[in-house]
Amino acid sequence: MSPTATSVARAATLDDVPGIARVLSLALHDDPLFLWLFPDEETRMAKVRRFFALTSGFGYVPAGDTRVTELAETEDSAPTVRAAALWAPPTSNPEGPLVSMRTWPHWGALIGRARLTAFIRLFAEWKMATPQEPHLYLAALGVDPSATDLGLGRSLLASGLEEADAQRLPVFTQTLDVKSVGFYERFGFEVVREVEHEGAGTSHFLFRPAA
Template sequence: MSERPEFTVRNATMEDVPGVARVLSRAFFEDPLTEWLFPDPVSRMAKSARWWAAYSGYVFIPRGRVRVAVEDGPRPVVRGAAAWKEPEEPSMGPRALLRTLPNTVSLFGLRRLPELSALLREIGGLAPASGPYWHLEVLGVDPVVQGKGVGAALLDAGLSRADDDRVPVHLETNREENLAYYERYGFAPTGKLDAEGMPRAWGMLRPAP
């Protein structure tokens, strides 16, 4: 039986961008959204790492709400990452494409920009219609430490902050099998995106305590 690794959960810095991109590209390699974005499995890992590096460096980390789980040791390694949006922060939606435009155009070309923007708008429609809420934008764990408590530690850290604020928490997932995992933390499905030509997505909400 393998030993449970020791890791520290802390706020991410810009120096963590490569580690966050590596973890998320590995965690979401077979995710329906990633497969839709990058259909070619040969180039998917490299391209999705560039995608996550752009989002981490230009959208997530500058807002100061990314937590990373770092495996302790002589050479600490990022093993998990979670990006959160506070209730008072405006939703980025398609505007995130503007923040990452050079990288997005390089990866997808101009032709896919309308398609990407439409997907982000549709996913945004799964969010609560009113009231403040925390938003778990992404949570990913390196497959080599799956089942070791990394995801739970990252999730618990954000949920504790939301409970302190006494507001609900919203998330989206593109994998139906993830619904049961999040239901264990008090989330319930609130809507589904099932549009032709787009990856399926589910919205989930955890009520305020």
């Protein structure tokens, strides 16, 4: 039986972190970023899951504006997180110094010393490309592959864009997956910059002007 939506997009809580990490790892484990960051296919899924548990648990849930959508297999079954979007409003800093201090001890063990320096360099290049003006930032968007035909990703993105429009804020995101560029362009984003990273591919920085 196909899952059915039991709730609209809602703000995530810390109790949702395992579900967020599960969904984003299922959706994004084959993203070029993670193919490069975690080259071992056998351990990649688990490491991407840990990556998003750290990112959301320390940063984007308590200090950002993470949204989730739940689905249930049947009317009697408990709903589970099937889609997630990690947002950062201009008044928040889910990747700031305090969060970095708390997560730093975990990154070395997860990524490995050989790749960590290159990842820090890539992350710094992302930060340098960030607009200076106040904006809404989308760090990650993903849908459980079992629910990809239900429009959950589009709905979560549209919900965030509506809030940005209401506040007259531009929106910024980036991706190393060229296949995602067209998806974002359909929502009014434009590629404003591209940066090539040795071994990792090309970052496409996308900007959606304020309404």
